[in-house]
Amino acid sequence: MTKLAYCDGIREAFEYCMDKDEKVFAIGQGLWSPWYVGRSMDNLDTRYGKDRVIDTPVSEQATTGIAVGAALLGYRPVVIHPRMDFMILATDQIVNQAAKWRHMLGGKVSPSMVIRGIVNRGGEQGAQHSQALHSWYAHIPGLRVVMPATAADARDLLIAAIQCDDPVLYIDDRWCYEHEEDVAPAADVDLASIRPVLRREGADITLAAASYSVLLAMEAADMLAADGITCDVVDIRMLNPMDPSLVRTSVRKTGRLLAIDGGWRTCGFAGELIATVSESLEPGDWRARPQRITLPDAPAPTSKPLEDAYYPKASIVAKTVKQMLG
Amino acid sequence: MTFDLGTLSDPAHYVDRIALDNQPTDALIHALRHMIRIRFAEEAVAELSLSGEAKCPCHLGIGQEAVAVGISSQLRSSDRIFGGHRSHSHYLALNGSLDKMMAEILGKETGASRGMGGSMHLYAPEVGFHGSVPIVGATIPIAAGAALAAKMDGKGDVAVGYFGDGACEEGVMHETLNMAAVMALPCLFVVENNLYSSHLDIGLRQPANSVARYAEAHRIPHRVVDGNDVVAVRKAAGELIEAARRGDGPGFLEAVTFRWRGHVGPNEDIDVGVQRAPEILAAWKKRDPVARLWQSLLADRGVDTAMLPAMELEVRAEVASAVDAARAAPFPPASALLDLVYAPNHAAQGATA
Secondary structure (H helix, E strand, O other), X not given: OEEEEHHHHHHHHHHHHHHHOOXXXXXXXXXXXXXXXXXXXXXXXXXXXXXXXXXOOOOHHHHHHHHHHHXXXXXXXXXXXXOHHHHHHHHHHHHHHHOOHHHHOOOOOOOOXXXXXXXXXXXXXXXXXXXXXXXXXXXXXXXXXXXXXXXXXXXXHHHHHHHOOOOEEXXXXXXXXXXXXXXOOOOOOOHHHOOOEEEEOOOOEEEEEOOHHHHHHHHHHHHHHOOOOOEEEEEOOEEEOOOOHHHHHHHHHHOOEEEEEEEEOOOOHHHHHHXXXXXXXXXXXXXXXXXXXXXXXXOOOOOHHHHHHHOOOHHHHHHHHHHHOO | OOOOOHHHHOOOOOOOOOOOOOOOHHHHHHHHHHXXXXXXXXXXXXXXXXXXXXXXXXXXOOOOHHHHHHHHOOOOOOOEEEEOOXXXXXXXXXXXXXXXXXXXXXXXXXXXXXXXXXXXXXXXXXXXXXXXXXXXXXXXXXXXXXXXXXXXXXXXXXXXXXXXOHHHHOHHHHHHHHHHHHOOOOEEEEEEEOOXXXXXXXXXXXXXXXXXXXXXXXXXXXXXXXXXXXXXXXXXXXXXXXHHHHOXXXXXXXXXXXXXXXXXXXXXXXXXXXXXXXXXHHHHHOOOHHHHHHHHHHHHHOOOOOHHHHHHHHHHHHHHHHHHHXXXXXXXXXXXXXHOOOOHHHOHHHHHO
């Protein structure tokens, strides 16, 4: 086992897949510069050449469409959007094209590609440099959406996404980049085998989240343990299609569910998670009403005190849990 | 450069025979047959729409047959071609199956896309046709991506992206032309400039009526031709495709043409918008790509006058047989609704969760 950081896990996944399959290539803005993607792609261009690690003009839609076209002809491109806010410009190619070609062409072809969208927020960057739009994209049939929370998953979910025959939106969060853990050597991963996992086991409440919100839940669980409150922490990992069975089983045990999400509240992932789990539980399974912690329904502010108030924190998670426990 | 189409957009011109040059007679007869096959197939689709048998939106390109036939005569099956909403001709000119096209339009499982796509989603990779979609301009970057794949393959294949003058108003066309030029992608961009986007004349949408100016801006070699002259299209496409195969980068071909039917459906769309009067349509029907090639073959190559009626009889029989087969074919099974969303080894995951 070796220690690996989240952002290095991303780079390891590229190296693993590009070593193994010559059809894998990366394309997007900033790939020849450390400014855009942290150290998650350092030196890939020198190692694999600028024909396989392609830095592009400022053209999100054409770049993503080029990746779709290459995927239709047998390549496995990873198109990188260093900020999800700008990925919105490529939405036609993601939603109308990549996600739909398999179904609309009768299953005869599938764009086997990864769209990597990076959540890059905080630091007073404001409304157009902060967004986490996973809930939008998880709404789309045909588009798999994965969000790693840990270093091992940062690597393994990217390998799984690249090796998957479906288009996959892989969303990494720069707030997770320095998260470290011991990992086994990289290996092939079948995305079909990816299910939610229990990151921590407890008895009093189920905390369910994905990506950075899992780290918040873990931190809150640590704080609550000091007060004798124990939590199940479920990392959802794949938002679409979502498998709610582990959360359901957990809530049958704890009777309480708190969904935590770094996106907005309305029509968001936290609400979807609560609805999906609730539909298959009985009224008697609950010891408290399910709750969610999300961003407030407002664009990200720049001013420091407003930004402090905007993002969920572990202390707020812990406080909400205590309220739910009465 | 003024980028004014001049006489090319005036239907009083280019109504006579075309210059056959040194093109072999066999190849010209082959082109004639392909154009007739496209025209009769689309006339049959119009009938199916009128009768209500075909419900999906069908965008007919009757009058524009020479463009796809001229381009396709320069392509091979390992090339990769993409179309848009009006792509029956692109598919058929590559010798795409007529049976599968008719079945697709009727939503049958034997269709080109197993009945899941309809007229706007044809697919025949075995002949080089890799897909068409109605989001205007969407396949322009996709064709460029297929060209990138061809460049990476290193076998001299090219990609072709067909689109219309309306798609030139989409930002993604400009993004793609820029990227194709800077990346030297082996891609031929073919604009069928039929002077209309849906109901609006190009004069009400753009400050100049020749869209080749966009290629000039991106330093892409371009040609502007009479799109109803199959030999002119073939020759211009040949030069641009040969350069792309050599590794010289993209090309841009503007073929000026006119559709005889409306934007969508079997009608002629007289006066549904602006500037499409009956006399304009009547004038354009005189610049008929099929009749001009036939008259040229008669005059310059002395072909038998009986050849055309015989050919028409055969093609009509082929079209009728395709329609009959499509009518008799089954619809896709109910399971196709959910089973085709994800790749087969992943299909059950969402459902069992």
